[in-house]
Each structure stands twice: as C-alpha cells, then as structure tokens.
Amino acid sequence: MTQDTDTRLNLSAGVLSVSVALxxxxxxxxxxxxxxxxxxxxxxxxxxxxxxxxxxGLAAIAYAAKPADEDHAFGHTSAEDLAALGQSLFILFSAIVIAVAAIRRLLSDTPVALASESAGMVVIVFSIVVTVALVMWQRRVARLTGNRVVAADSLHYVGDLIPNAGALIALWASARYGLAQIDSVVALFAAAVMAFGAQRIGRGAWDALMDRQADPAMIDGIKEIAGNHPGVLGFHDLKTRVAGSRTFVNLHIELDGAQTLDEAHAIGAALRRAIIRAYPRADVLIHKDPTGVQPHPDDPTRH
Known part of the structure; x- marks a missing residue:
C-alpha cells in the first residue's frame, strides 16, 4: 500500500468522523x-x-501527511500527538462539568422529572447504530494504515457506546418505572468513563511528545532481526522514539572491516529493508562500525 493510499484512507476516516459527530x-x-x-x-x-x-484529528492527519521539509526534517507526525493532548484536556473538563451537574441533581430535594423519553430513546438508538458503523470503518482504516489518530478516534467512539447505552437504560427506567434518579447515576458513570479516556489519551500523547521509546515488543523484534541478519556480527546503540504514527529507529551495526564499502552498504540496506518489512511505519537509520573497533575516549558511551 502506497503512502498516498494511506493518506486517502486516513482522510476518509477523518471526514466521516467529523460528519457523524456533527x-x-x-x-x-x-x-x-x-x-x-x-x-x-x-x-x-x-x-x-x-x-x-x-x-x-482531521487537521492533524492532513498536516502529518505533509512530507519532510527543510524546517521539519523528520516530518510532521508530532502534530498527531499535539492534537491528542489537546483533546484529552477537553474530555477531562467535560467530564468534570457532567459529574458536578449529576451530583447536584442527586442531592437536590426536588427531583427533576424527565419528559419525552421515547423520543430520546429513538435518538440514542440512532446514535449507537451510526457510531458502530463509524467504528467499523475506522478500525479497517487503522488496520490498513497504522495511523494512531484514526485508531485512537476509533477507541474513543467505542467508549462512547457505554454512555449511550447508559442513557438508553436511564430513559427506559424513567418511562417504565418513573426512576428519574437513574439518569444522574448513569451521567456520573459516563463522566468517569470520559475522565479515564482523557487520562489514557493524554498520557500516550505526552509520552510521544517526550520522545518515549517504542513498545518493548517492537524493540525486541528489531533486536531479533538485527541479531540474525546475514553479515551483521553485532549491534549496539539501538534507540527508538515515537512521533504520531511514525517510529524512528537508530541502530549501529558491527560489520567485517575487511570487506568493501559496497558490501557493507548492501548489508546495511538489506537490514533496513527487513526492519521496515516487519514495521512498515518505521523510519530506520543504520550506522555501520567495523567489528572490534575501540571507541574514542570522546565518543558517547555505547548502550
């Protein structure tokens, strides 16, 4: 799948998400x-x-799809993380407002009666059906492209199904049994779900902006590929960082110093292709060292 195809799929998921939300x-x-x-x-x-x-998210997808330029040599994928961090703050604020309103209504001496529950239930059922359809498309796009914004948006909409289902139950209980207080209890539960989601999204975005390393499973996979690659006698200084949907990988490999530069280049290029085949959204930079070379005292310590 080409990068242009990835971009079109990601943008389609973003446009559909905006349309459904509106x-x-x-x-x-x-x-x-x-x-x-x-x-x-x-x-x-x-x-x-x-x-x-x-x-x-749509703006972040469009901006992150821009190719690297003179001012942004590593691309623009960090825009995805900035968008996610801002989103998490909005979610947290909304959860607090809903929770406060629900607690005040629960403590009120005058219960608030609901009205037109049937109409509300129809809207909620419609909301659930539309949300499920959106999530199915987002998951397909995320599976094909690996885009973190689309995947996170999909997870968020899955979380939306919980308060929607709760609202449906609250309206039914009010219409059938006159239990209006269930509405406030459901609202409190929905606020808790939103706050939890905000914390998870915000932490992931913050980790990415702080150049946190890639998932340990990915690091172990890269180590296995490098350790078993023909011509590679050893490796060190494996460093990774995540930015949006991209993972940047720096790796030093140790090669036979007696071979030609062309041979050394061919080994390094083949290793890079092998890593990208396993992790298509990785940006890989490989440095070649002759095996057994002693580091200069001024060189950084190897890891």
Missing part, C-alpha cells in the same frame, strides 16, 4: 431539549467533544 450533536441537542435528561446531556457533551476532536 449529525449526532444536532440529534442530541433536539433530544436534550425534548427530555431534559442529564444522561443525554452527557452523551451530547461527549458528541460535542467528539466533533472538536474529530476536527482536530
């Missing part, structure tokens, strides 16, 4: 006005944040 915001605004349900308010706030996040 439709759900409008539908839930109407449902909130009709029912006065806090659990619907929770899902509305979540959908509103989804819209902001989807817009930010």
């Amino acid at each position: 439709v759900l915001v409008l539908a839930k605004l109407w449902a909130l006005a009709a029912t006065g349900s806090l659990s619907i308010a929770a899902t509305l706030a979540d959908s509103g944040l989804d819209l902001l996040m989807s817009l930010g």
Whole structure:
C-alpha cells in the first residue's frame, strides 16, 4: 500500500468522523431539549467533544501527511500527538462539568422529572447504530494504515457506546418505572468513563511528545532481526522514539572491516529493508562500525 493510499484512507476516516459527530450533536441537542435528561446531556457533551476532536484529528492527519521539509526534517507526525493532548484536556473538563451537574441533581430535594423519553430513546438508538458503523470503518482504516489518530478516534467512539447505552437504560427506567434518579447515576458513570479516556489519551500523547521509546515488543523484534541478519556480527546503540504514527529507529551495526564499502552498504540496506518489512511505519537509520573497533575516549558511551 502506497503512502498516498494511506493518506486517502486516513482522510476518509477523518471526514466521516467529523460528519457523524456533527449529525449526532444536532440529534442530541433536539433530544436534550425534548427530555431534559442529564444522561443525554452527557452523551451530547461527549458528541460535542467528539466533533472538536474529530476536527482536530482531521487537521492533524492532513498536516502529518505533509512530507519532510527543510524546517521539519523528520516530518510532521508530532502534530498527531499535539492534537491528542489537546483533546484529552477537553474530555477531562467535560467530564468534570457532567459529574458536578449529576451530583447536584442527586442531592437536590426536588427531583427533576424527565419528559419525552421515547423520543430520546429513538435518538440514542440512532446514535449507537451510526457510531458502530463509524467504528467499523475506522478500525479497517487503522488496520490498513497504522495511523494512531484514526485508531485512537476509533477507541474513543467505542467508549462512547457505554454512555449511550447508559442513557438508553436511564430513559427506559424513567418511562417504565418513573426512576428519574437513574439518569444522574448513569451521567456520573459516563463522566468517569470520559475522565479515564482523557487520562489514557493524554498520557500516550505526552509520552510521544517526550520522545518515549517504542513498545518493548517492537524493540525486541528489531533486536531479533538485527541479531540474525546475514553479515551483521553485532549491534549496539539501538534507540527508538515515537512521533504520531511514525517510529524512528537508530541502530549501529558491527560489520567485517575487511570487506568493501559496497558490501557493507548492501548489508546495511538489506537490514533496513527487513526492519521496515516487519514495521512498515518505521523510519530506520543504520550506522555501520567495523567489528572490534575501540571507541574514542570522546565518543558517547555505547548502550
């Protein structure tokens, strides 16, 4: 799959995410006005944040797809992490607002009755169906392209299904048994889910912006590839960092110093291709050292 194809798929997922979020915001605004349900308010706030996040994600996907230039020699993929960090702060703020409103309603001496529960239930069912369809497409795109923004957006929409299902239960309980307080309990649960998701998204984005190393399983895989590659007598100084959907890999390999430069280059190029075959979104830089060479006292310590 070419980079252009990856970009088109990622952009299609981003545009669909924005479209779905906008439709759900409008539908839930109407449902909130009709029912006065806090659990619907929770899902509305979540959908509103989804819209902001989807817009930010779409912008990040478009910007991250730009090729490296003179000012950004390693590309623009860190834009994905900046967008994710901002999204996590929005989610956390919304969760706090919903939780406070739910607690105040639970402690109130005057219970708030819900209205038009049937209409609200129709909107929530519609929301669930549309969200499931979106998640299925996002997961397919993420599987094909490896884009972290699309994958994270998909996980977030999966999390949206929980408060949506909770709102459906709350509206049904209110219509059937008059248990309006369940609405506030569901809203509290939805706020907790949102806060947990914000913490997870924010931590991942922060780690990437702080140049945290790649997943240990990937590092072990690269070590195995390098250690078993023909002509490579040893390796050291394996360093990785993650930026958006890209993983940057630096590796020093030890080769027979008596061979020609062409032979050494062929071994290094073949190793680079092998690593990229295993990890297609990796950006690999390989430095070649003759085996047995003694490091200069001024050289950094090997790892």
